[in-house]
Amino acid sequence: MSEADERPRRRQARGERRVAQLLHAAASVFCAVGYTASSTNAIAREAGVSPGTLYQFFPNKEAIAVELSAQLIKEMEAAHGRVFTSEIARLPLDRLIDEVTDPFIEFNTANPALLALIKGPDAPGRVTDDHGVLHDSLLEGVTELLAVRKPSLSRMERALIAEVSFAMFKTGLNLVMQHEDGEKDVYVRELKTMLHRYLAPYVGIGAVPAP
Template sequence: MSEPDEPPRRRQARGERRVTQLLQAAASVFCALGYTASSTNAIAREARVSPGTLYQFFPNKEAIAVELSGRLIKEMEATHGRVFTPEIARLPLDRLIDEVTDPFIEFNTANPAFLALIKGPDTPGRVADEHDVLHNSLLERVSEMLEVRTPSLSRAERALISEMCLAMFKAGLNLVMQHEGEDKDAYVRELKGLLYRYLAPYLGTGAAVGTPAMNQT
């Protein structure tokens, strides 16, 4: 069967596989070189395709970054839905921190291109905008969890605590991502200990009961 006669679904599936191949190659190149130093030629070489093949799917490096970032953000949003639940909010504080931080550490470990893209000085505007939306959504979900846990906190207090927690997590995550093996585990423990010591005076350390339900999407 010649390519023009190929069934549409098969052509579509083949195209989707090629896009995935190119995005995986781009993720590797962005991590190795950073967004600024990366090029479509480097991405094509990593994907073992010609530049012409790459341009059939993406017009430039920015379009690749936008598509890759969009897919990673969707995965991150799915993680939000799994971890920010009333059940997890009511757990003893050490378990709550484990349940919330572990999936995000695992996500960033599996997808280092996510941090490579958003930390670059010339990150495409659309990528930066989508990350800002994600950041604000994350703050809101943390605030909702705090409300479930300790309803006596005011909205302003919850907003402040959420900002502090996220800032601490991001700073700690940068250190975690720079290490491997036992060293990485040690930094993870330190990060969790930092969050525990900060949150304990506000949330207590035991399980919470009889608190309001969270808004769930």
């Protein structure tokens, strides 16, 4: 490959690194002060670049939030595809809860910016819409787990149990995210205990044999 061919590739690679740098900085700023109080100047300062450099890649704060949210949601979708399986549905209930909740707790702990964006009162509409699609997808995954684990449940029963379970998890996750280290572990245990006590009468606690 000639030097002339290599130059566009190097420029593209530098651009991708700069975008990643700006998104990382934006995540830090959104977590620190929230979406509403953040600014492109603060994001540029956090990234160690000039505002002019930021504007070469993003026209405004909203565009940054939309790109960051889309990236995080894509990563979360990849994680949830690994947990909503028939094999996990048939595990003992305590292990099922571990397998389903742990990846999402770990993801949100590592990426608190997603919750910071979603909870912002003036989050961009695209962010809210994308999160709504993710919410529906996750809820469908929980419903499918229930269908595999307890086929005798009616469609309405599965939908109700899934919705209540998911609401309990989201509420518990907000509490988990407000604490650190050992305290966080205590809240995780309480969250799982709550889910276990709610689900056990409906789906049992033991492993479910494959048909």
